[in-house]
Amino acid sequence: MYLPVIEPIDRLCTEAIERARSGDISTARELIDRVRTMRSRLSRSVHNHRFESIENWISNSGLDDEDVLRYREQASALSKKLDIIGEWISGSVSSFSYTELMGSSEGLSLYTDAVLPAAWDFSQDIAILVGEDAGILHEELIRRGQRKFIHLLAKGAGDSDEKSASSSLTDPDASSETVGFASGSSPNAEIFSHLLGEEIPLIVVFGLGPTAQPEAEIKEDYERIRKSLSAVFLGKRSIKEWPEIFTDQWLGRMPELAGFVSASELRSKFKGQDILIASPGPSLSDSLDDLKKRRSEFLVIAPIRSLKALLEADVVPDYAFHVDATDFSSILPRHPSLSNVSLICGDYVHSSIFDGGFGETYIAPDPAMIGNAISTALHGDEPPLMQGGCVATCAVAMSAQYCARSITLIGQDLSISKGKYVQQTKGARLGFVENKDVDRENAFLTCQGINGERLQTQDDYLWFIGEMENAAAHFASEVQFFNCTTHGAFLKGWTHEPLSDRILEQRESFSADSSATGTAVPERSKRSHRHSKVAKAIGLERAQIDEAAIICDRLVTELHRLMDAGENDVTLVDELEQQLKEMMEEKGSILHFYTSRFTMALSAALQSVTNLKENLSISAEYYHHVGADARKLSKAMDSVFKTLTSVESF
Numbered sequence: 001m002y003l004p005v006i007e008p009i010d011r012l013c014t015e016a017i018e019r020a021r022s023g024d025i026s027t028a029r030e031l032i033d034r035v036r037t038m039r040s041r042l043s044r045s046v047h048n049h050r051f052e053s054i055e056n057w058i059s060n061s062g063l064d065d066e067d068v069l070r071y072r073e074q075a076s077a078l079s080k081k082l083d084i085i086g087e088w089i090s091g092s093v094s095s096f097s098y099t100e101l102m103g104s105s106e107g108l109s110l111y112t113d114a115v116l117p118a119a120w121d122f123s124q125d126i127a128i129l130v131g132e133d134a135g136i137l138h139e140e141l142i143r144r145g146q147r148k149f150i151h152l153l154a155k156g157a158g159d160s161d162e163k164s165a166s167s168s169l170t171d172p173d174a175s176s177e178t179v180g181f182a183s184g185s186s187p188n189a190e191i192f193s194h195l196l197g198e199e200i201p202l203i204v205v206f207g208l209g210p211t212a213q214p215e216a217e218i219k220e221d222y223e224r225i226r227k228s229l230s231a232v233f234l235g236k237r238s239i240k241e242w243p244e245i246f247t248d249q250w251l252g253r254m255p256e257l258a259g260f261v262s263a264s265e266l267r268s269k270f271k272g273q274d275i276l277i278a279s280p281g282p283s284l285s286d287s288l289d290d291l292k293k294r295r296s297e298f299l300v301i302a303p304i305r306s307l308k309a310l311l312e313a314d315v316v317p318d319y320a321f322h323v324d325a326t327d328f329s330s331i332l333p334r335h336p337s338l339s340n341v342s343l344i345c346g347d348y349v350h351s352s353i354f355d356g357g358f359g360e361t362y363i364a365p366d367p368a369m370i371g372n373a374i375s376t377a378l379h380g381d382e383p384p385l386m387q388g389g390c391v392a393t394c395a396v397a398m399s400a401q402y403c404a405r406s407i408t409l410i411g412q413d414l415s416i417s418k419g420k421y422v423q424q425t426k427g428a429r430l431g432f433v434e435n436k437d438v439d440r441e442n443a444f445l446t447c448q449g450i451n452g453e454r455l456q457t458q459d460d461y462l463w464f465i466g467e468m469e470n471a472a473a474h475f476a477s478e479v480q481f482f483n484c485t486t487h488g489a490f491l492k493g494w495t496h497e498p499l500s501d502r503i504l505e506q507r508e509s510f511s512a513d514s515s516a517t518g519t520a521v522p523e524r525s526k527r528s529h530r531h532s533k534v535a536k537a538i539g540l541e542r543a544q545i546d547e548a549a550i551i552c553d554r555l556v557t558e559l560h561r562l563m564d565a566g567e568n569d570v571t572l573v574d575e576l577e578q579q580l581k582e583m584m585e586e587k588g589s590i591l592h593f594y595t596s597r598f599t600m601a602l603s604a605a606l607q608s609v610t611n612l613k614e615n616l617s618i619s620a621e622y623y624h625h626v627g628a629d630a631r632k633l634s635k636a637m638d639s640v641f642k643t644l645t646s647v648e649s650f
Contacts, residue, residue: 006071006074006075006078007074008038008447008462009035009038009039009078010074010077010078010081012031012032012034012035012038013031013035013078013081013082013085014081015031016028016031016032016035016085017081017084017085017088019031020088025106029109029113032085032089032113033116033122033144033145035082035085036116036117036118036119036120036121036122037120037121037122037123037145039118039119040119040120040121040124040125040202041121082118086118089110089113089114090114092110092113092114093110093111093113093114093210096110098111098208098209098210101210102133102136108136108137108140109140111210112137112140112141112144112206114210115204115205115206115210116204117202117204119202120202120204121201121202122144122145122146122147123145123147123148124147124148124201125148125201125202125203125204126148126149126150126195126201126202126203126204126229127141127146127148127149127150127203127204127206128149128150128152128203128204128205128206128207128222128225129149129150129151129152129206129207130152130205130206130207130208130218131207131208133207134151134152134206134207137206137207138151138178141206142175142176146176147175147176147177148176148177148195148201149176149177149178149179150178150179150180150181150192150195150203150225151178151179151180151181152181152183152218152221152225153180153181153182153183154182154183155182155183155184177194177195179191179192179195181221181225183218183221184220184221185224192225192229195229196229201229203225203226203229205218205222242325243368243593243594243595243596244594245325245348246325246348246366246369246593247348247590247593247594247633248636249325249348249349249350249351250347250348250366250369251633251636251637251640252351252636252640253347253351253354254374254534254538254640254643254644255531255640255643255644256354257347257363257378257534258378258530258531258534258644259530259531260347260361260362260363261360261361261362261363262362262363262364262378262379262380262383262384263344263362263363263364263379263384263386263398264364264379264380264382264383264384265362266344266362266384266398266402267402267403269299269402270299270398270399270402270403270404271402271403271404272403272404272405273299273404273405274297274298274299274404274405274406274408274504275298275299275300275301275399275404275406275407275408276291276298276299276300276301276407276408276409276410277301277302277303277321277392277395277396277399277407277408277409277410277412278291278300278301278302278303278306278310278315278317278410278411279303279306279391279392279409279410279411279412279413279485280303280305280306280309280411281411281412281413281414281485281488282411282413282488283410283411283413283485283486283487283488284306284309284410284411285309286486286487287410287411287484287485287486287499288309288310288313288315289313290498290499290500291310291313291315291410291499292313292314292315294499294502295315295316297504298408299318299319299404300315300317300318300319301317301318301319301320301321301344301395301399302317302319302320302321303320303321303322303391303392303395304320304321304322304324304328304331304332304353304391305331305391306411307320307332307333307335307338307341308331308333311333311335311337311338316337316340316341317341318341318342319341319342319343319344319362320338320341320342320343320344320356320358321344321345321391321394321395322343322344322345322346322349322353322391323345323346323349323386323390323391323394324349324350324391325346325348325349325350326350327350327352328350328352328353329350329352329353329355329356332352332353332356332357334357335357338356338357338358338359339357339358339359340359341358341359342358342359342360342361342362343356343358343359343360343361343362344362344364344395344398345361345362345363345364346363346364346365346366346386347363347364347365347366347378348365348366348369363378363379364379364383364384364386364398365378365379365383365384365386366386366593367385367386367387368588368593369588369590369593370383370587370588371586371587371588371589372537372541372586372587372588372589372590373536373537373538373540373541374534374537374538374541374590375588376537377530377533377534377536377537378530378534384398384401384402385397385398385401386398387467390460390464392409392412392464392468393464393467393468393471396409396467396468396471397467397471399479400471400474400475400478400479403478403479404479405479405480405505406479406480406481406482406504407479407480407481407482408482408483408484408499408502409468409482409483409484409485409491409494410484410485410486410499411485412468412483412485412488412489413485413487413488413489414447414457414461414464414465414468414488414489415447415449415455415456415457415461415488415489416455416456416457416458416461447461447462447465447489447490448489448490449487449488449489449490450483450485450487450488450489450490450496451487452490455488455489457489461489465489465491468491468494469491469492469493469494472491472492472493472494473493476493480495481493481494481495482494482495482496482497482502483495483496484496484497484498484499484502486498531644532644532645534644535641535644535645538637538640538641538644539641541590541637542633542634542637542638542641544583544591545590545591545630545633545634545637546630546634547583548580548583548584548591548626548627548630549627549630549631549634551576551579551580551583552580552623552624552626552627552630553627554576555573555576555577555580555619555620555623556620556623556624556627558572558573558576559573559616559617559619559620559623560620562616563613563616563617563620568612573619590633591626591629591630591633594629594633595625595626595629595630598622598625598626598629599622
């Protein structure tokens with residue numbers, strides 16, 4: 001989608017091809033495995049599903065035509081290199097039988113090359129091992145970085161054999177997980193639970209011919225495993241927790257949120273301002289002295305993680321910025337100056353942030369919730385922009401949207417310096433700590449540094465780099481972008497210079513009403529009116545959610561009737577599903593957002609169905625969960641409605 005994402009893949013592919021042509025097959029193979037991991041992780045971070053075409057990924061990005069064309073050209077060049085690699089792999093293995101490949105270490109590597117998908121995460125995806133060669137395949141995959149295995153044992157293997165499967169396939173480093181599964185058995189889905197991460201894994205069978213489909217020899221076992229893995233996601237484990245957490249916290253704090261100020265009110269305060277965002281990267285400490293000298297020249301925004309370092313340097317920001325839904329109370333500094341700092345945060349954040357001692361609080365919606373009646377009542381028809389994946393990119397997006405004159409970054413490293421990264425520890429002390437997550441799977445991720453060097457980074461940082469560059473490209477004619485970070489990632493479209501050299505243009509003085517500080521608390525009558533608007537909106541949303549719950553109940557009843565009767569007339573099911581679809585596809589649908597984990601699980605589970613009855617069963621379970629969540633939401637909304645409409649609320 002963004003060049004910072006495409007370029008590292010392109011660079012690895014180029015090197016892999018060169019190494020292969022020179023005869024250094026071992027290094028070429030290692031580079032190709034890195035490409036597999038990178039494509040998998042990046043695709044998951046963007047779409048929560050794998051992509052096969054980088055071109056399609058770009059064209060669906062929402063960028064303007066000029067940028068799409070530029071990125072498409074880059075992707076086209078990369079696609080040709082990926083095709084070369086694919087042809088080399090298939091050509092290398094095609095002339096050998098499976099037995100011949102298993103007879104040598106190089107043959108084993110060629111076989112593994114051919115079976116591994118083009119996008120594969122060695123730490124998350126699952127390898128199924130079958131046949132008498134399971135042991136040597138396990139060793140080869142361990143060497144390549146594979147961490148999760150299912151060992152398919154011979155038919156008739158008992159519980160003791162299943163339990164001993166992991167011991168029969170040893171990992172010297174004990175870094176992998178292996179689950180034994182007897183062919184023909186009906187596994188308890190929970191035996192696979194510890195193999196599953198936050199995303200739906202790919203599963204690939206090793207031990208068949210390099211071009212064989214799993215269904216050809218182990219169809220029933222393969223399907224049982226797939227369905228068991230899907231059942232874990234659909235039932236006992238949710239795929240994505242955040243939408244539920246966001247919504248629960250959002251509704252739970254609604255009476256208070258109705259009394260806060262929407263971040264949309266900041267438009268007049270940001271317009272024409274020189275805004276500086278002090279991020280908590282390792283280089284932040286390098287810029288504090290210069291910032292202290294020039295504090296009065298900027299409107300300063302600080303992520304929560306930067307607050308302690310700034311306050312200890314006697315730099316009081318105008319705004320603290322926070323978008324995390326988890327509890328950050330342990331790192332909030334207790335400082336008397338916080339009462340002079342306004343808080344900008346998502347309206348879904350953990351409630352502890354509101355007890356931090358800040359001055360005025362400005363709230364902004366999650367992008368997925370914009371459009372429903374409640375969000376509109378809180379934020380109006382032009383809600384603030386909160387997007388980009390991290391607090392700094394959200395702050396940049398909002399500042400640009402609200403017509404800042406310039407945006408300046410410090411402490412925005414977006415790279416890992418010398419194997420270390422900056423972390424806000426429990427005591428909120430800013431410092432360097434060893435990065436234990438910098439392992440062989442991340443070590444190949446690099447970005448261009450400010451000084452032209454290649455710097456080590458990680459996949460989420462690459463994404464943030466793209467967001468920063470996209471913001472600069474989109475608002476280039478309206479906002480000046482300066483990266484005054486002393487070291488770290490180079491950001492295209494940003495001017496890179498030391499903060500000490502940053503020259504501000506002259507501007508007219510602003511009145512007190514348009515300054516960053518001294519925001520007046522909304523009058524009591526206005527707050528009461530806002531409570532009333534929010535209460536009305538909750539009533540409207542609750543009515544729709546109640547209707548959705550009824551439709552789900554009807555769907556579950558009809559689906560079970562069809563299964564019990566052995567009928568295949570799904571006309572009524574189709575009609576009800578269409579009604580529910582129209583409701584959940586409305587802009588900002590709370591129920592759609594809240595139940596997205598089940599929707600993802602349904603999609604995964606349906607990929608493995610083999611007949612109508614299985615489809616009906618999985619669908620019935622899905623609508624049961626959606627209906628239950630709809631009733632849970634309705635109950636929560638009813639409680640909030642009663643609170644908002646009580647005398648005490650006013």
